[in-house]
Amino acid sequence: MLITLEGLDGSGKTTVWEALRDVYPEATFTREPTNSWYGDAVYRSIDDDEADPLAELFLYTADHADHLSRVVAPALERGDLVVSDRYSDSRFAYQGATLAAETGAKEAGTRRPADPLEYVVEIHEPFSISPDLTIYLDLDPETAATRAGTTNKFERAEYLASVRENYERLIEREPNRFVRVDATREPDAVLERVTDVLADATSEAHD
């Protein structure tokens, strides 16, 4: 079973992901961007304010393809519970927003997809594995940017507002896959809610 944690920067995904290790010691815990050389390339792009948004999308997607074949697919094949801190929805929401916000591409004669979110979803369809359950840690963009510390180009409230709109579109498309958790609550309360949701989901999977 594949469970993913999604949300804006600073929404508390990594805090929850770390705590879940004690709850599910046998599970495979993984994340995107990964710690491979593909992930290193992604982090170089994150640190480059001038990175081409389409090139950046394909770096993230290359990292995802490697993550799938090297970690996720083998773990699922073994029957492991897999918990990933960020996964394909991050690409749909973030790169969907980056491509939509890109100004000047048309003037420079560069062609871009009409609906970036749909485009990013479509390029994943032929090869990716969809999560069974996605926990969406819902937080307003201002608090998210404050908690994240605004250390990179993505961690700005205005940009995170359009990322949040994209997450809402994704939830509307697949309401049964997503479970929304109020990430403004205290860390213990957030963890308790996530743990309850996972307990239900994993017990249903065994029935």
Ligand SMILES: Nc1ncnc2c1ncn2[C@@H]1O[C@H](COP(=O)(O)OP(=O)(O)OP(=O)(O)O)[C@@H](O)[C@H]1O
């Ligand atoms: N429920 C919470 N309430 C208040 N602060 C929190 C909560 N959860 C996490 N934090 C704090 O917010 C900061 C960001 O948390 P964390 O790294 O878990 O978020 P994240 O979603 O993984 O962020 P990113 O996507 O940027 O890696 C940390 O300082 C963490 O201690």
Ligand SMILES: Cc1cn([C@H]2C[C@H](O)[C@@H](COP(=O)(O)O)O2)c(=O)[nH]c1=O
């Ligand atoms: C997987 C993925 C991530 N991002 C963004 C979101 C964050 O700002 C950074 C790094 O992620 P982290 O959880 O803070 O380590 O990358 C993205 O834009 N697209 C993606 O697919």
